[in-house]
Amino acid sequence: MKKLRRPSIRMDQYALLLLAGPAIVYFFVFHYLPMVGVVLAFKDYRYHLGILGSEWVGLSNFDFFFRSADAWRITRNTVGYSFLFIVVGNLTAMVVALLLNEIRNKFAMKYYQTTMIFPTFLSWVLISFITYSFLHPTLGLLNQFLVFLHFEPVSWFSEPKYWPFILTIMDVWKGVGMGSILYFASLMGVDASLYEAARIDGANRWKQTLHISIPAIVPVATILTILAIGNAFRADFGLFYQIPRDVGVLYPTTDVIDTYIFRGLRNGDVGITAATGLFQSAVGLIMIVAVNSIIRKLKPENALF
Amino acid sequence: MHRGIIHAFFILFSLVFIIPMLIVISISFSNEQDIVRDGYRLFPENFEWTAYQIVFANPEQILNAYVVTTIQAVLGTLLSVLIMSLCAYALSRQNFKWRKPITLFIFFTMLFGGGLIPTYILITQYLHLGNTIWVYILPSLANAFYIIIFRTFFQGLPHDLVESAKMDGAGELRIYFTIMLPLSKPVLASLAFMTLVNKWNDWFTALVYVRDNKLYTLQYLLQRILKESEFIKQMSRDMPENINLGSFDLPTETVRFAMAIVAAGPVMVIFPWFQKYFARGLTIGAVKG
Numbered sequence: 001m002k003k004l005r006r007p008s009i010r011m012d013q014y015a016l017l018l019l020a021g022p023a024i025v026y027f028f029v030f031h032y033l034p035m036v037g038v039v040l041a042f043k044d045y046r047y048h049l050g051i052l053g054s055e056w057v058g059l060s061n062f063d064f065f066f067r068s069a070d071a072w073r074i075t076r077n078t079v080g081y082s083f084l085f086i087v088v089g090n091l092t093a094m095v096v097a098l099l100l101n102e103i104r105n106k107f108a109m110k111y112y113q114t115t116m117i118f119p120t121f122l123s124w125v126l127i128s129f130i131t132y133s134f135l136h137p138t139l140g141l142l143n144q145f146l147v148f149l150h151f152e153p154v155s156w157f158s159e160p161k162y163w164p165f166i167l168t169i170m171d172v173w174k175g176v177g178m179g180s181i182l183y184f185a186s187l188m189g190v191d192a193s194l195y196e197a198a199r200i201d202g203a204n205r206w207k208q209t210l211h212i213s214i215p216a217i218v219p220v221a222t223i224l225t226i227l228a229i230g231n232a233f234r235a236d237f238g239l240f241y242q243i244p245r246d247v248g249v250l251y252p253t254t255d256v257i258d259t260y261i262f263r264g265l266r267n268g269d270v271g272i273t274a275a276t277g278l279f280q281s282a283v284g285l286i287m288i289v290a291v292n293s294i295i296r297k298l299k300p301e302n303a304l305f
Numbered sequence: 306m307h308r309g310i311i312h313a314f315f316i317l318f319s320l321v322f323i324i325p326m327l328i329v330i331s332i333s334f335s336n337e338q339d340i341v342r343d344g345y346r347l348f349p350e351n352f353e354w355t356a357y358q359i360v361f362a363n364p365e366q367i368l369n370a371y372v373v374t375t376i377q378a379v380l381g382t383l384l385s386v387l388i389m390s391l392c393a394y395a396l397s398r399q400n401f402k403w404r405k406p407i408t409l410f411i412f413f414t415m416l417f418g419g420g421l422i423p424t425y426i427l428i429t430q431y432l433h434l435g436n437t438i439w440v441y442i443l444p445s446l447a448n449a450f451y452i453i454i455f456r457t458f459f460q461g462l463p464h465d466l467v468e469s470a471k472m473d474g475a476g477e478l479r480i481y482f483t484i485m486l487p488l489s490k491p492v493l494a495s496l497a498f499m500t501l502v503n504k505w506n507d508w509f510t511a512l513v514y515v516r517d518n519k520l521y522t523l524q525y526l527l528q529r530i531l532k533e534s535e536f537i538k539q540m541s542r543d544m545p546e547n548i549n550l551g552s553f554d555l556p557t558e559t560v561r562f563a564m565a566i567v568a569a570g571p572v573m574v575i576f577p578w579f580q581k582y583f584a585r586g587l588t589i590g591a592v593k594g
Contacts, residue, residue: 013402015477016395020407023392026446029432030424031414037423051426096318102311114577115319118326121576122569123506125528129565130325132531133332139344139558141328173321205307237509242528261421265513270422277420285417305412 038281040274061275070260074276078256081240082232084164085171086225092172093179094221098213100180101187102205117177124238131170131243160253163244167254170243171236179224186220187213222298230291233284234258333357333563337556356556356563367568369519370526377441377522378504386497389447390489393455394481398467408456415449425513440514441522445504451496458492459485498582505572523568530564 036051041061043054065071096116103109119127134142135156143153156162190212198208235256244254246263257280264273296303328347332340333356335349343350360367395401396408418424428444429435462485470480486493511525521529 012400012477016398016401017403019477019481020392020395020403022388023411023447023452024407026388026443027411027414027449030427030444030446031418034419034423034427035417037419037427040423040426045426047430050430051423099311099314102308103315104308105312108312108315112315112319114580115322117580118322118573118577120580121502121506121573123508123524125506125508125524125531126565126569126573129329129527129531129562133328133345133562134325136345139340141345141347144344177322245532262513265422265425270426274420274422277422281417281420288416 038278041278045270061271065272065275074255074257074260078235086228089172092176094183096180097183100184119174120178124242128242157247158249160250163253183217186217190216226291230288333566335559337559340558356559359560360563370521370523374523378501381442381504382501385500389452390455393452396456397459411449435514436517495582498579530561
């Protein structure tokens with residue numbers, strides 16, 4: 001029998017490069033070429049002249065953006081909502097996970113988890129149908145309820161002050177199922193004998209939760225929080241675009257960097273919007289690198305890089 | 306005792322997730338006049354199919370959106386998973402010379418990007434993918450984070466497997482298909498499912514890049530339905546009374562919600578059954594990339 005010849009090391013290298021090839025081409029075209037496009041932030045873009053042909057204008061796009069009232073508003077909203085969602089979302093998910101940990105009935109557990117996880121699979125478009133049916137000024141359920149209680153109905157889509165609550169509730173509503181499953185998973189990892197020992201020592205359920213369960217989820221909470229802080233400069237476009245329905249009156253409390261950039265694209269303000277995008281990407285990069293160096297100090301094995 | 310309170314809490318809490326869905330279903334089975342008179346209700350005052358009859362009498366747009374969305378989700382997911390796992394396999398091989406630079410090259414895209422505007426101009430002005438089916442597939446072919454999850458999984462597989470296969474003269478592609486892929490079914494299923502859900506729910510791509518209504522995805526179609534029929538109503542309100550718009554008699558409220566159920570319902574019932582893949586995918590991702 002003829003012995004099969006082992007392919008040479010050199011051939012292996014090219015074969016592996018070939019396997020990675022499609023992904024490399026993809027990242028080059030769709031991620032690195034747009035990075036070259038950030039020069040748009042320093043140009044007065046004209047479609048017929050193209051990216052390279054358009055005139056350089058230095059920092060005037062940035063100047064215009066930072067002088068506008070929008071700059072402060074969208075930055076404050078983006079960062080503010082990120083922190084609000086991190087705190088409220090994580091706390092809700094933790095509490096739910098701790099409560100789930102007390103459930104022993106398998107069927108009940110499955111039922112609770114499945115209902116909570118359902119919104120994870122809904123798009124923001126579909127969720128906007130739901131919020132619309134609650135918030136519609138005349139037909140909406142919320143106003144029917146207010147009238148039933150002899151309150152004045154509220155015109156939800158023209159009152160910015162209610163939107164921090166609405167947006168936070170919707171973010172938590174969509175995310176609590178997944179969040180609680182992540183925390184619950186770390187609770188499942190707790191050695192059952194710890195609870196057993198505590199019980200023998202006379203600790204009640206509350207004491208056990210305080211001294212065993214909560215410390216068990218703190219590491220996951222830390223990592224999730226730090227990662228979320230690293231992304232605090234990016235907003236969930238779907239939430240901020242679909243739920244407030246792009247209503248201009250609500251911008252003071254609903255406009256974030258991502259919706260601002262999208263509108264800029266729609267209106268053809270390429271230069272200023274590209275400058276805003278570069279501002280977002282650059283600050284985002286700094287924040288992730290900063291956050292990563294913090295994780296490196298706390299828990300090196302969880303560092304991203 | 307304390308468990309009773311916790312159960313009571315969860316029973317109430319689960320209603321927070323069930324009632325909104327019931328409302329959408331209820332509106333779709335309601336009588337338009339009831340809705341206009343009394344507002345949306347948790348249960349229909351008069352149960353009727355009218356809205357669904359209207360939706361099914363003109364199914365072209367929805368069927369078309371189903372076809373587009375299926376192509377985007379299924380073809381997109383297959384290609385994505387193939388390309389990402391092939392690359393991850395190469396990066397998982399310790400003796401691959403360019404492993405480090407390529408990993409860095411891919412990883413960096415997670416930290417920094419050109420942003421929407423440069424991407425938009427590239428895709429529409431230079432690659433001319435705007436308004437084509439390809440815009441749903443090509444710009445989202447790979448995800449750096451998923452590649453890293455794949456790679457980490459492959460690295461965890463016993464290295465001897467690859468070595469002995471090579472002794473037997475198997476090429477890289479064959480090792481990947483006959484050894485690595487069958488061993489990585491759990492991670493493959495999780496990442497494929499997460500990609501599929503994301504693609505099925507995508508409306509952003511259509512919103513930004515697609516004008517041709519034959520290329521609308523289901524979610525984008527729904528978005529337009531929610532916005533547009535309001536627009537029609539707005540117009541009819543501004544019109545003098547003797548002018549009757551064609552859609553004036555259309556039961557817009559109920560039809561809109563029936564469309565939402567027809568477009569999104571079937572898959573919404575299926576997805577939660579696969580939640581374990583989703584949860585596992587997230588857990589792998591959250592622990593370490």
